Amino acid sequence: MMMQIGEKQAGNGSLVGKNQPPVGEKHQANDKPEANGKAEVSPKQEADGKGDTPRKSLNLYSWQEIQRHNQEADQWLVINRKVYDVTSWADRHPGGHRVLHHYAGEDATDVFRAMHLELDIARLYLKPLLIGELAPGEPSQERNKNAQLVEDFRELRRTLEAMNMFSASLGFFSLHLIQILILEVLAWLMLWHFGNGWPITICISFLLTISQAQSSFLQHDTGHLSIFKKSKWNHLMHRFVMCHLKGLSVKWWNHRHFQHHIKPNIYPKDPDIDVGPLFLVGDLQPLKYGKKKIKYIDYEKQHLYFYMGHCLGQQFLHPIFHRIWSFLRNLRNNIAHIFGQVLATCNVEQSFFNDWFTGHLNFQIEHHLFPTMPRHNYQKVAPLVRSLCAKHGLQYVNKPILKAFGDIVRSLKKSAALWMDAYYET
Template sequence: MMMQIGEKQAGNGSLVGKNQPPVGEKHQANDKPEANGKAEVSPKQEADGKGDTPRKSLNLYSWQEIQRHNQEADQWLVINRKVYDVTSWADRHPGGHRVLHHYAGEDATAQLVEDFRELRRTLEAMNMFSASLGFFSLHLIQILILEVLAWLMLWHFGNGWPITICISFLLTISQAQSSFLQHDTGHLSIFKKSKWNHLMHRFVMCHLKGLSVKWWNHRHFQHHIKPNIYPKDPDIDVGPLFLVGDLQPLKYGKKKIKYIDYEKQHLYFYMVALPLLMPVYFNLQSMQVMYLRRYWKDIVWVSSFYIRYFIAFGPFYGIFGTILLIYLVKFLESPWIACVTQMSHIPMKMSREENRDWLSTQVLATCNVEQSFFNDWFTGHLNFQIEHHLFPTMPRHNYQKVAPLVRSLCAKHGLQYVNKPILKAFGDIVRSLKKSAALWMDAYYET
């Protein structure tokens, strides 16, 4: 069955009119045309009226009709001008059913701007999407050395307070670098066989971090496809504790909602968000999701994280002391991870769905931090957030190489490529929270 586009905003800002050629068949999610007994006709033949199959035998769909199929029990996507019914397959999507649901009734084609498609082809020809096993092996070795060194110091010097503080910082660095490595294993094909990649992802995320892989995938993949888009990006759904962007503060203010004194949210960001993101919010949410959704494999793997800690540190600190050590490390890691993950998104544009093309969506919602050896290591190369969002399956050791090409493409199309010093990036988190607080105040106290 064929589809006709009606009127819809295309990636380059032009309108696709009703006289455009038909754009493909309606497919099931397995990419096979539905068995409807109709012959396939090329778009050009159909447009010229020279196809062997009469035009009336093909079912055409307007955008208005497609956009009605955006419910969980009825989901259509448009990819490369073909209509796909993904309703029955959505629950089996590797990134979770919400990833598809966020695009239901929309054009889900990733590269709509021809220049961006050309850039991607160029990067593929340059082998920029091939991961270096040596690079990631060295990263894993760094983490393991820190873990072993912490235990050796404890074994040799005992569990006095100075040694406990030292090993806590070593384990904190290990945990933070593990966060970056699990981010890699969640996005990349580091190994040729996917089963080894899945195994490494579970090892790093569950065994080294103590968090659920499926919980992270379900949450993080939504963030990548719709960054800073309400209500599709779970990373900006931080109400009622914080109000971010322009829309949430105005909504709360106009409705006279004041769960907390939002005027001071930039201050309690330091007291609440920075220290408690990892040990409380992420940790408890991961456990809740694993239990409620019966992620048994993740439960077993996460259990191995705690077993490892009790075996390694239990003889020195006991059960209660080991639990305190685990959460002390998560407490120390939390400000690091909170700043690195939030500096590139919270200060950027937040909006409701605007159906922008992939390039614009990602660039408007992200910013970079200046490159240096320290910044690359400290952020796990997430200082190249624009490149990471445009090419999520690109290994991070190649971000620096492709950044000049991305910057040139943004300049050509009038998109602002934001690149700032790391301390300014950290400060912009608080400044954006103050700005949002001011918007809330104006709306709340408006007579």
């Protein structure tokens, strides 16, 4: 699950707890904190990111220095201009060690805000990892990022928080769970009453397929959101949906899916688009497989066997809408978290059927920008996201559902052609 370590959260942004370690801690070789005698920052100041610690009490770093610490054995990252050494913490990170490694040497401010439901709790774990801050002359993000776009996005998030767009509706998700249970019970009642003739088998398979797809959406929600006021109930619901309705490991899903949301559509960091050896997608993966003469399966026909093999083999609907539509456009290998989702993602037009059929994941752009937002609010925030894109000249793609299905085939055919050219070239 996400970093839902505590159940209480102060409403005014203050940290929970009184005996936090000082901000200026150093780490010995044995990973035990060692006080360095430097000034401490109060919990309220640290929570707001506005501590009054004198600059001389912290080491100052340039981006050039920070970007050198991007190896598994040496991982630094930046959050709100503060520099953290997360090397020793990586293996204990609830979201998995790869999540931190994917942002080693980079600014992780926005993804940290996007992925943690209880920021005050998460900041407690950051404090002993603090080693310094960006030098005064350094920009807050890497120089290849659009600073104005970053600031506008953060303002948009603050606006949405003020609009209460990150609060889940218990009624919405309760009805969703009831729908799933009705489908499951109906399928087994049909089997018990009518037997296992092939027409009934087809009907039962269809009902269970829809149930599994809807379970995927609910499992996704319970993994990302605080649907229940007490997080322990959220954990229990996630385990029930994941383990009992789907038969999968919660830990496995957490570690893979959090990687997907911190680096969506960036190969090879996003495991959701690394679907080899069954399929090759985008521009980079087909060339990699082709040049290495890798042929696990006949990729030339992957657009034909996609619907049978991929859809039925991986819960039918969820991969189509949550994975395939995510990479319909050309994948970028190194783009900023904030607008990377817009460049490499498209939406499917809103309608009652499309919303139900895709579990509201037809709003892929909003879903990737705000992964902890309840999906029943995507439609409400979409106009604001569209306005932000228009302001900065970013294309906001919104497709009819049939065109999106067609683009899946065309995208797979294009990737197959790239693989063929690389594989058969002499």
